[in-house]
Amino acid sequence: MxxxxxxxxxxxxxxxxxxxxxxxxxxxxxxxxxxxxxxxxxxxxxxxxxxxxxxxxxxxxxxxxxxxxxxxxxxxxxxxxxxxxxxxxxxxxxxxxxxxxxxxxxxxxxxxxxxxxxxxxxxxxxxxxxxxxxxxxxxxxxxxxxxxxxxxxxxxxxxxxxxxxxTPQDHDRHAAMTQGLTHLLARAMAGFDPHPAIRTRSFDLLMQALAMVGQDAPEVYEAVTRGNAHVAPLRERLMRNLAQG
Missing domain, CATH: 3.40.50.720 (NAD(P)-binding Rossmann-like Domain)
Incomplete structure (x- = not known):
């Protein structure tokens, strides 16, 4: 030594x-x-x-x-x-x-x-x-x-x-919701600009959260929404919930 x-x-x-x-x-x-x-x-x-x-x-x-x-x-x-x-x-x-x-x-x-x-x-x-x-x-x-x-x-x-x-598997299962759905929502809400003058604090906080990922590179969006096999079932569940709402 x-x-x-x-x-x-x-x-x-x-x-x-x-x-x-x-x-x-x-x-x-x-x-x-x-x-x-x-x-x-x-x-x-x-x-x-x-x-x-x-x-x-x-x-x-x-x-x-x-x-x-x-x-x-x-x-x-x-x-x-x-x-x-x-x-x-x-x-x-x-x-x-x-x-x-x-x-x-x-x-x-x-x-x-x-x-x-x-x-x-x-x-x-x-x-x-x-x-x-x-x-x-x-x-x-x-x-x-x-x-x-x-x-x-x-x-x-x-x-x-x-x-x-x-484990890699557990990571992707958790990230499908916490990251995959967040990116999907950010992409969906991007078409609703400009934000209305009459709005709630909860709306402002939601937009701030989505803005954190809204400027991510396209390859990041592809990875977290399509490269994660656990996102597709959550996307389908989200769509069903919206349709039932």
Whole structure:
């Protein structure tokens, strides 16, 4: 065992952030003060934004150089991203995703990544629209797939976040209502603008809640409403309830 001199500070863990869209930038803002973070994104504009934030850039071939690899890409981009990094990973690393659905992404990670790599499927239950300041109290779902996960849970608690342990299947069943139906309602209510001058406080609060997801990227809407198999029965139930009302 190597002992560090008392005057030598331990290096921060390193993380490769794959994907630098709106959610990737949110991840960078929250994590960069605590980790040695680099960004991997082929889009030149994303790379320019990362450099403006003082972040290093890295290619997929460098994935093995980091303690953690966090995939912040849309669900359709997950499989090609996993295939690009898979040959370069090393034993003991942890790979995480932040996709809005968990069953499909979890299955892809287990199938495509080496067995020697630790896997943790995650879903922060907040996003760029709802997390404009400190994320204190925000929920983060953790779905352990392979290896140790408690270290990540402890780190999240130190950030003031609330880890919730789940399976991918249970996550998607719960998220079908809390996220899938919310997005469906936001899409349906979007056609009722402008809001009337005569309205209740409850209406204002409802519109504020729906506005938090109304500006999400189209691929997020597709993932949480069509990529989650548990949403379709709830949609049908909602339609029946409205018809009976």
């Amino acid at each position: 190597i002992t560090r001199p008392a005057s030598t500070p331990a290096l921060q863990p390193s993380l490769l952030l794959v994907g630098f869209g709106a959610f990737g930038r949110l991840c960078a803002r929250l994590l960069a003060p605590h980790l040695r973070l680099a960004v991997c994104d082929p889009d030149p504009q994303a790379g320019a934004l990362a450099r403006q934030m003082g972040l290093a850039l890295a290619a997929p071939e460098a994935a093995g150089d980091f303690d953690f690899v966090l995939l912040a890409v849309p669900v359709p981009a997950l499989e090609p991203s996993l295939r690009r990094i898979a040959p370069h990973l090393r034993a003991g690393q942890m790979v995480l995703d932040v996709c809005s659905v968990k069953e499909g992404p979890a299955a892809l990670m287990l199938r495509l990544l080496p067995e020697s790599v630790q896997l943790l499927a995650t879903h922060p239950m907040f996003g760029p629209q709802s997390c404009t300041g400190a994320p204190a109290g925000g929920r983060v779902v953790l779905c352990p797939l392979r290896g140790e996960w408690r270290r990540v849970a402890g780190f999240l608690r130190r950030l003031g976040l609330r880890p919730i342990l789940s």
